[in-house]
Amino acid sequence: MRLEDIVIVLVGTTDPGNIGAAARAMRTMGLADLRLVTPRHFPHDKATARASGADVILEQAGVFDTLDDALAGTVRAYGTSARLRSLRWPVADPAGTAAQFVERPDGERVAVVFGREKTGLTNDELARCHALVHIDTNPAFSSLNLAMAVQVLAYEARRALVEPAATAPEEPEVRPATLDEMRYFYEHLERVMLSSGFLDPKNPRHLMRRLNRLFNRALPDHNEINILRGLLSAVEDHIDQTE
């Protein structure tokens, strides 16, 4: 299935700010279908403000009197639950739920249902759902914000359904330093370490090996080695004058 096949249903939302923030969370992840069941205030300035440019989702959001109405056209409903309820439903975490999305064909609509800020979903509402989604939280403070829960769910859906845009950034047009360049750099570094009196001429190997490892780990590019060699030359001028 595709991200646009996912329906986010918010039931009985009290704070219109949460509706706006949920719309924004959905849109950043590529979801689009928001459905509201008996929101206390909607439309509302606070919803629009928090949507912060995702207004299109609010404008297209359906508003319904019952959860059954809101679920029209979907083939599965996942109810979100802050508590781990008695085992009448299969429970998965958001990643596990998103993994189930992957298996469904394009065009099949699946709903994720979020309850009221304080009290969640009623047992009657949960009875409409096929499975539960549970987000693990700190037992000492489990008060996950409604829109944050939508964000986490949408984030996992995107991870499961969309190949991320190339995670590797474009490499700049700089070529890595060649092994010769690295060798000349190390020779130059050793000269400066000796002439500055930092390196004991009788036992130079240990420190040089350490610095070899350090700079090799950094995988310097051609320009960076030039910068370092420029610096070595500059300090060398001063050292020569004191000899």
Place this chain on the structure above:
Amino acid sequence: MRLEDIVIVLVGTTDPGNIGAAARAMRTMGLADLRLVTPRHFPHDKATARASGADVILEQAGVFDTLDDALAGTVRAYGTSARLRSLRWPVADPAGTAAQFVERPDGERVAVVFGREKTGLTNDELARCHALVHIDTNPAFSSLNLAMAVQVLAYEARRALVEPAATAPEEPEVRPATLDEMRYFYEHLERVMLSSGFLDPKNPRHLMRRLNRLFNRALPDHNEINILRGLLSAVEDHIDQTE
């Protein structure tokens, strides 16, 4: 490492509501250490309202003048970036970053740095970071809210750390250099680059940023930084004599 070893750093936050929402997001996932760099308004009623019971995190949050100060005591900094920059930092998604957390020993502090709402982190701030975290978003609407990004990161951290892999992380042979040590090293390096005449005092930033990135990539340990600083002191003695 443990969830409490993760430091969330918010740089230049404009909206105090986002600070409160970030604190709530952190606490629901079990994180606790919030540090603020030059927030526009803090403390603020809006922050307290949005924290919604996570006030303890706001009360204990440090407020700092610079990112360097905020990073004190941490050994790694991950910068969050909405764009995939064409520069040479390692980039991972939140899950990949959290997987790196698992490998670190308890008690080692790691920072995740979040930039300004509109403009993110500056290049100078990114130069303090060892790697980037990128949250994949809808290319047509990539405006992920700051606190939502904190939520996603904290969610992945909890997923990775609360059910830790059975194998205990190996203790590192040598402890990594702290960010404080790195900062003193960079300051020392800049002094030598200036006094040797290598660095143009009118335009020092570009080269320093290059070298910041180079040495951060190498992840130097405590001993290696001592070696480099010893070398800088040795050449500094010669430069002083020629002045």
